[in-house]
Amino acid sequence: MNPLDDRKKSILKAVVDDYIETAEPIGSVQLVARHGLAVSSATVRSEMSELERLGYLEQPHTSAGRVPSDQGYREYVDELMRVDPLAPEEERRIRGRLDDHFEELADALRSASSVLSQTTGYTSVAMTPRLRTSQLKQIKMLMIEPGRAIVVVVLAAGIVKDRVVRIPEMLDAETLAKISAAVEEGLSGMKLEDITLVAVTAAGRRAHLPDGLLNQILYEAYVSIKQADSMNVYTDGANRMLGFPEFAAVGKAKGFLDALASDGLVAGYLAETAPSEGGTGNPRPYMIRIGQEIALEGLDGCSFVTTTCTDGCTTLGSIGVIGPTRMDYAKVVSHIGFVRRTIDEGLRRLIDAGRSEEENRT
Amino acid sequence: MNPLDDRKKSILKAVVDDYIETAEPIGSVQLVARHGLAVSSATVRSEMSELERLGYLEQPHTSAGRVPSDQGYREYVDELMRVDPLAPEEERRIRGRLDDHFEELADALRSASSVLSQTTGYTSVAMTPRLRTSQLKQIKMLMIEPGRAIVVVVLAAGIVKDRVVRIPEMLDAETLAKISAAVEEGLSGMKLEDITLVAVTAAGRRAHLPDGLLNQILYEAYVSIKQADSMNVYTDGANRMLGFPEFAAVGKAKGFLDALASDGLVAGYLAETAPSEGGTGNPRPYMIRIGQEIALEGLDGCSFVTTTCTDGCTTLGSIGVIGPTRMDYAKVVSHIGFVRRTIDEGLRRLIDAGRSEEENRT
DNA sequence: CGTTAGCACTCCCGGCATTGGAGTGCTAAC
DNA sequence: GTTAGCACTCCAATGCCGGGAGTGCTAACG
Structure with a gap:
């Protein structure tokens, strides 16, 4: 079903990896050099042109290098990227910054958001859930x-x-x-x-x-x-986005900030799309929305990686990272996963306190 | 003591007014045209060159128009600008948006900040005070x-x-x-x-x-x-600054956002300088810091207008507006004044509730 | 003596052509 | 199927030019 043979896959992966790092269109010669490929640039060229025909790559203009398309990123995050678990020292660093002795949900989420933004270098969002069905x-x-x-x-x-x-x-x-x-x-x-x-x-x-x-x-x-029952939304590190070349034009930057500032826009989007996670039968605990998949004014060229914190049954909050489509998905996924697990632990502690009371009562 | 004769003053005012509006260096010909001055452009030229010698104006480069210097703005805000009271409909609009039925100080300040940013179009800050001396x-x-x-x-x-x-x-x-x-x-x-x-x-x-x-x-x-006793800081409308031409370079914009995001930097500055208000014997209830007077990295080219909310004796919070030095000081001053008065009223209501209790006790 | 018209000069800015570099696609040979 | 060679394309940087806006100076004017 997937039309990509192994070589195409590895070339696509190489292109995405490089583009994530450099933000510059990737040419065939460069690619061979940087990855020590066993084939020549001419071969890579023909493969790349094939990948473009299939919709995984794009050319900003004739005679420029290739850039991943949304579909390319999608393939990358779904099949190609390697998510390494966090280094223990990194975990320690995060745990240190994460105030995990919270007693209030909002504090936990705010803290998670702040840490996520700091350690990934992108913008983060956190959202308390609607609790309509909660007792x-x-x-x-x-x-x-x-x-x-x-x-x-x-x-x-x-x-x-x-x-x-x-x-x-x-x-x-x-x-x-x-x-x-x-x-x-x-x-x-x-x-x-x-x-x-x-x-x-x-x-x-x-x-x-x-x-x-x-x-x-x-x-x-x-x-x-x-x-x-009202939702609260926290964002953090919006300033970090201005450091990326995709926001070199102030207009773009302003569009982004305006979108974030317009209360509820991002929140509404996240709240709406979060439950559809299981749609593809994807067993992963995080959700990734790439580029055009986000149909929000001002957030074109951005991607979301989000996840939900839970006590096992109810959703108790969402945290997410917003970055350029050219973001380091592997890094973000591992970070967000670790933060989520840490928060979940804390939440469980909180809930358990509640549970034990129930038992005392009965 | 003040070396400016009336004509110089009116020319300086005209230059600042125009520059606030256009953000472009002001030339002598333009100035006479826009203000219907009774003198010729040549005269204005010599006056402007004199104003430059005195430090009120600056030239971005030879053969460009003039731009106000910090000292020029200072003279403008202290002596020249005309602060009109808000139009009743404007007051109504603000009062409508200002949630004045607050029961908590933080809510009031947050709300004030949000409204200020909306109605002035600049960035706003609000800060709860250190309450060390409060009982x-x-x-x-x-x-x-x-x-x-x-x-x-x-x-x-x-x-x-x-x-x-x-x-x-x-x-x-x-x-x-x-x-x-x-x-x-x-x-x-x-x-x-x-x-x-x-x-x-x-x-x-x-x-x-x-x-x-x-x-x-x-x-x-x-x-x-x-x-x-801890201080809380709220900022609002940072995105609005990116609309101004002085932030057309992302670097500048990022510097600004970074400064705002670096917790406590602005707050510390405000907290530190606020009490010195009386220094010049200035009876005005607001404080204006212009350009270089703010010695904060990233906030060059910006000005603060701040004021403090009070119950009559203790300071209960500060609210302020940050804009480019080329901001509409008159508008900001009238807005911030009105917002402060409205909040103060609400606070007095809150305190009175407390007072009446004291009386009941005795 | 202050004011003004005239004028030469300066500097920015936008448009234009030029050039170098990086990359592609094609073709022919391996 | 893979590769070297080559012509071609396009961008981005550079340098150059001319127009426009503004200044400062000077000489004349009331």
Whole structure:
């Protein structure tokens, strides 16, 4: 099915490898020299022209060297590249920078993003997931002073989100605690997406207090719960992209930064495409989107490598690297894999804490 | 003392105004044409050459137009520019985008930063202050599940910071509450800078519980308090700078982004220079740093306009705009002023809530 | 004496042709 | 099937030229 014989493959690999390194179109003579190929440049030339006909290579213009096409990169990442595991010292270095004693999901993801960008040299993104299907475990409202309270929402996955809200001045701590308990009792175990304002109100009514007091508070509780479901996106190292020759034109650079800055654009894209991972039956834990496969304005000439952090069942966040299509996929894949595993470990630790509580209860 | 006669001033103003708009060196002929000056271009020429001798203008090269020098901009912002108050509709637009129902300082500043960048078209920064001298008002530790608690720290200025921490599994909610109360009682009213681990431990001992349990918790309490004192920096709209011709060279653009990305660099600079505002006896509520006055690598050719948000006595945050030296100072000053006033109002609301509590207590 | 018109001079910038280098594709020979 | 040789192509760098915009100087003017 795959029309590439071994020699074509090795030539394609050599071209991609070289182009990743130099960002300059690769000529046949250079290629033979740099890789000590056993054939002459003329042979390579005819092979390259064949590879171009098949769609794996492109020529910026006649009589220039060849450059990989998106299809070429695709073949490269799917079949040709060699992903070496990280060197132990590299692992140590990353683990050192990765703050793995996080207690909050967002911290973990932010930290992962920052480290990924630093160690790969590309731009990174991290995203907390939509948690619609996650169960509410606890909701606590704690008075901090008359008129102000903090609402803490805990989800089944061990995720904690909190928020300061305004409450009626006359409300005292005990009453608030009572309301809080009533709401928690009524809603605990429900999926976030099923929690409506009506449900919250119904739960709150059990506290048997005058509606006047209740309404505002219950509304705030509702908003806090809904907010726990909101996505957060962090990006890091956008400045690094400007160092690459593909962004030598400011216009290109601005397009890229604008795309990143336009809130939710990248996030939306990632969220949308992430679940389709299994589509090709690809067993790899990461997803790669190359060049035109990303149909986002301003991100042409870029590739994504993304992966999702999970506690085993639910997706707890996505992290990814954005680089030029000419990025070092092997390096990025190994780095992102290691970071993901490290974060997953930490998450498991977090979840286990939650689990053990469940057991205590029963 | 000021060696500039009226005509020189008006010519300087005209040059700066035009240069701000066009980013091109200004020639004498153009200047008379655009401003309908009553004198001839020859006269303007001699005046300009005089202004250059005095240091207000510069020539990129012989036989090119003139460009304002840093000193020229300085004269412009201090004496020449006309700052018009915002149009009511503009005010409405800003107020609409500015989320002024914030309950947390950080939210307010982030929101301010985002709006500032949007409406001015430049890059913005916002920074929470170091709160060393602020008093600790409350510290509450709330169990969210066995092994995990949330620590909420409230400062006198009404600022709330919280953090999830790990605690010993065997600890129950009541015991934690007892410790929390003991710590709060012992530390409440102290300035953050005076709170040491020893002080926290001493306060916690009052709970009369075994040290084994206490130590870890008290340490976390200490860290949480110290963390409340940490600065947070938000920047927004860095991508906007790439639209300006002064950043047409990627190198320049990268330098700028690198400087912004290098955590704490800009923040440190702002924090350091902000208090010196009163230095010149300048009664204005904003501070302007022009070009070389900012001695930061990568930010050459840029200017800062910054201001501080306050509740009347303590500084509660800084917001600022970074643009090319050729920025529209008048516009930025009026915008930043309005945003600051709006935020200040909101802060006063927050603080008042705190005040009324104090009164209730006494 | 300040102001202005005229003029020579300077310098940048864009367009144009030239040239060298790197690469291709073709062909003929191995 | 592979390779050496060769003509051809195209880009990128270089140097050159001319127009345009601006300056500074000078001499004349009110």
